[in-house]
Amino acid sequence: xxxxxxxYLDPTPWLPLTRTATSADxxxxxxxxxxxxxxFATLLSPAxxxxxxxxxxxxxxxxxxxxxxxxxxYIPLYLSDYCSGGCVYCGFAADRPQSxxxxxxxxxxxxxxxxxxxxxxxxxxxxxxxxxxxDLGYLRDAVAEAAQRFxxxxxxxxxxxxxxxxxxxxxxxxxxxxxxxxxxPVQYEQxxxxxxxxxxxxxxxxxxxxxxxGMRTVGMGTLLGLSDPRFxxxxxxxxxxxxxxxxxxxxxxxxxxxxxxxxxxxxxxxxVDDRTxxxxxxxxxxxxxxxxxxxxxxxAPDFRDGMAGVGINKMSIASRTTVGGYQGAxxxxxxxxxxxxxxxxxxxxxxxxxxxxxxxxxxxxxxYRE
Amino acid sequence: xxxxxxxxxxxESRLIMGTGKFSSVEVMIEAIKASGAELVTxxxxxxxxxxxxxxxxxxxxxxxxxxxxxxxxxxxxxxxxRAAQLGRELSGSPFVKVEIHPNPHHLMPDPIETxxxxxxxxxxxxxxxxxxPADPVLAKRLxxxxxxxxxxxxxxIGTGQGLSTAEMVKLIIADSGIPVIVDAGLRAxxxxxxxxxxxxxxxxxxxxxxxxxxxxxxxxxFSAAVKAGFSARVAGLMSRCDHAVATSPLTSFLAGA
Numbered sequence: 001x002x003x004x005x006x007x008y009l010d011p012t013p014w015l016p017l018t019r020t021a022t023s024a025d026x027x028x029x030x031x032x033x034x035x036x037x038x039x040f041a042t043l044l045s046p047a048x049x050x051x052x053x054x055x056x057x058x059x060x061x062x063x064x065x066x067x068x069x070x071x072x073x074y075i076p077l078y079l080s081d082y083c084s085g086g087c088v089y090c091g092f093a094a095d096r097p098q099s100x101x102x103x104x105x106x107x108x109x110x111x112x113x114x115x116x117x118x119x120x121x122x123x124x125x126x127x128x129x130x131x132x133x134x135d136l137g138y139l140r141d142a143v144a145e146a147a148q149r150f151x152x153x154x155x156x157x158x159x160x161x162x163x164x165x166x167x168x169x170x171x172x173x174x175x176x177x178x179x180x181x182x183x184x185p186v187q188y189e190q191x192x193x194x195x196x197x198x199x200x201x202x203x204x205x206x207x208x209x210x211x212x213x214g215m216r217t218v219g220m221g222t223l224l225g226l227s228d229p230r231f232x233x234x235x236x237x238x239x240x241x242x243x244x245x246x247x248x249x250x251x252x253x254x255x256x257x258x259x260x261x262x263x264x265x266x267x268x269x270x271x272v273d274d275r276t277x278x279x280x281x282x283x284x285x286x287x288x289x290x291x292x293x294x295x296x297x298x299x300a301p302d303f304r305d306g307m308a309g310v311g312i313n314k315m316s317i318a319s320r321t322t323v324g325g326y327q328g329a330x331x332x333x334x335x336x337x338x339x340x341x342x343x344x345x346x347x348x349x350x351x352x353x354x355x356x357x358x359x360x361x362x363x364x365x366x367x368y369r370e
Numbered sequence: 371x372x373x374x375x376x377x378x379x380x381x382e383s384r385l386i387m388g389t390g391k392f393s394s395v396e397v398m399i400e401a402i403k404a405s406g407a408e409l410v411t412x413x414x415x416x417x418x419x420x421x422x423x424x425x426x427x428x429x430x431x432x433x434x435x436x437x438x439x440x441x442x443x444x445x446x447x448x449x450x451x452r453a454a455q456l457g458r459e460l461s462g463s464p465f466v467k468v469e470i471h472p473n474p475h476h477l478m479p480d481p482i483e484t485x486x487x488x489x490x491x492x493x494x495x496x497x498x499x500x501x502x503p504a505d506p507v508l509a510k511r512l513x514x515x516x517x518x519x520x521x522x523x524x525x526x527i528g529t530g531q532g533l534s535t536a537e538m539v540k541l542i543i544a545d546s547g548i549p550v551i552v553d554a555g556l557r558a559x560x561x562x563x564x565x566x567x568x569x570x571x572x573x574x575x576x577x578x579x580x581x582x583x584x585x586x587x588x589x590x591x592f593s594a595a596v597k598a599g600f601s602a603r604v605a606g607l608m609s610r611c612d613h614a615v616a617t618s619p620l621t622s623f624l625a626g627a
Contacts, residue, residue, distance in 0.1 A: 065528055068391020068580050119421045151415070216445070217474070244475060249445055251474035290475040356393040362418040362425075367456045368449050 002185035003200025011234035014041035021045035043283035055282040062289040074122035083128030086193035121362035122152040147172025152364040159206035165213025177219030182227040183235035211247040225259035225268030253292035285311040377497030388576025405589035440467035447486035492516030504535035525555030559595030566599025
C-alpha cells in the first residue's frame with residue numbers, strides 16, 4: 001500500500017494554477033506583500049517561465065535583503081556507504097555490487113582535521129539508511145567528534161525517532177537534513193523498492209521529529225526528477241510552512257538536489273532542465289524570502305555561479321561523495337552522486353568575490369550549544 | 371555637537387554601525403570609516419580566530435573603534451549570557467548588544483528572554499544594550515534592571531520598512547531615563563534623521579548601508595542625516611498644527627490682544 005499524502009500538504013487546489021496562470025498573475029505574484037500558495041503556484045507556471053529574468057531580479061533583491069552580499073559555505077562528510085535502502089536512483093543502494101565501508105574513529109578524525117584545515121566551520125555528516133554499521137551510536141560518536149572541531153555540525157542520515165534526534169542534538173548537532181525525495185505516494189513506492197525507506201509516512205514525519213528532538217534547523221527537499229516537480233515543490237512549500245508555524249523557534253532550509261539526466265545509468269522519469277530548476281528556486285525565494293536555500297556540487301559550475309546570490313545563499317564546495325574522499329581515497333563512480341563542480345575552495349571563493357559576494361565559513365558558534 | 375554619552379564614555383558620532391551582509395571586509399571597513407561611527411556591533415558567531423580571512427573581529431579591532439559584540443543566534447537568555455561572556459573575553463569590550471530572536475525567519479526579539487539576559491548581564495558588569503520590540507513598558511523594565519540604553523526596532527531586521535514603530539518609539543523616548551537608539555529596519559538616511567528629530571540619542575544601521583549600491587557613500591549619507599536630525603532636535607522644531615494659522619487672529623478685537 002502506498003503512503004498517504006495528508007490533507008495539510010495536499011497541493012490539489014493550487015495545481016491548476018501551475019498551468020493556467022497568466023502573465024498578469026505572474027506580475028502580481030512577483031510583488032505580493034504576503035505571498036502564499038496562490039503566488040507560489042503562479043510562479044511555477046509556464047507564464048512565469050516566460051518571465052524568468054523578472055523572477056531572477058526579484059529573487060536576487062530578496063536574497064540580498066535577507067542574507068546580504070554573502071554566501072555561506074559548508075562541506076559534506078560521507079561517514080559510511082552501507083545502506084539498507086533500495087532507491088532505484090542512488091549510487092549507494094544496497095543491491096549495487098560495490099564494496100562498502102565506514103570511517104572508523106581514527107579515519108573520521110583525520111577526515112575532519114583535513115576539512116578543518118581547509119577552513120570549513122560547518123560540516124554535514126552523511127550516512128545511508130540505518131544499518132548495524134552506521135546506527136545511532138555510530139552517528140552520535142561522529143557528531144561528538146565533529147562538535148569538538150566545527151562551529152556547526154549537521155546530519156543527513158535516516159529517519160529517526162525524536163528521542164534519537166535529541167541524542168544527536170545533545171552530542172552537538174544543530175540541524176538535520178532529510179529529503180522526502182518525492183511527495184507523490186505511488187511514485188515514492190516505485191522508487192523505493194525495499195527496506196525501511198519504503199515507509200513513506202515514517203519519512204514524511206521525520207522533519208517534525210527533528211524539531212521535536214531539539215534541533216535548531218531542519219533541511220528539506222525533494223529529489224527533482226522523480227516526480228512532477230510542480231507537484232513536489234508545492235508539497236514541499238506547504239510542508240515547510242506548516243513546520244515553521246508549528247515550531248516557531250526553529251529554522252527550515254531547503255535544498256534542490258536533482259537527478260541529472262543521463263547520469264549514472266539512471267534516467268529520471270521527470271527530468272528537470274536548468275531553466276525549470278532555476279524557476280523553482282526563484283519561486284521559493286520569492287515566496288519564502290528569509291529561508292536559507294542551498295545548492296550542492298551536484299550542479300555544474302556555470303549553473304552554480306549563476307544562482308549564487310540569486311536565490312541561493314548557501315553552497316558546498318570541494319565536496320567528495322566517496323567515503324574517505326578527503327584523505328585521498330579515489331573519488332570513484334561509486335560516490336552517492338556525481339560531483340559536477342570540482343573546483344577547489346580558492347577558485348570558488350575568487351568567483352564569489354568577483355560577483356561581489358563574501359564567502360562566509362563561520363556563521364555560528366559553539367557557545368550556542370547547551 | 372553635544373557628545374553622545376553611553377556606558378561612561380563620550381562619543382562624537384551618534385551613528386552606530388552593524389557589520390553583517392557586506393560584500394567584503396574591505397567594503398565594510400571603508401563604510402565604517404566613511405560613517406564616522408565609533409561604536410560598531412559585530413556578531414560573536416562571525417568571530418573566527420582560526421581563519422583570518424573569514425574573521426570580522428581582527429579587522430574591526432585594528433580600526434580603533436569601540437566594539438559592541440552581539441549575541442545574534444541566541445534563542446534564550448542562557449545562550450545570550452554565554453555568548454556575551456565569550457564576546458567580552460575575546461574582544462575585551464564591556465559593551466554587549468543583547469539580541470535574542472528565537473524565530474530565525476523574522477528575527478523579532480523575544481521580550482521575556484531579553485529581559486532575563488539583560489538583568490543578569492547588567493549585574494555582571496556589562497554595558498548592556500538590548501535590541502527589543504518597541505514596547506514602552508518593556509523599555510522601562512530594561513532601564514530598571516540596569517541597561518545602559520534601549521534599542522527598539524524601527525521595523526523587522528533587514529526589511530527596510532523604516533520607522534513603522536514611530537508612535538511607540540515616541541512613548542519610549544518620553545519616558546526614558548537612558549538613551550534610546552533605534553535599531554533595525556531603517557532604509558533611507560531621511561528615516562535616520564526623522565528618528566533623531568523625534569528624540570532618539572542615536573541610530574544603528576546595517577542593511578541599509580551594506581545593501582546600498584555604494585556602501586561607503588551611503589554610510590556618509592547616514593552620518594550627515596544623523597547629524598542633521600540631531601541638530602534639528604537641539605534647535606527645536608516648530609510645533610505641528612493641523613490647520614492654517616490666520617495672520618489676523620480671531621482674537622484681535624479683544625483689548626490687550
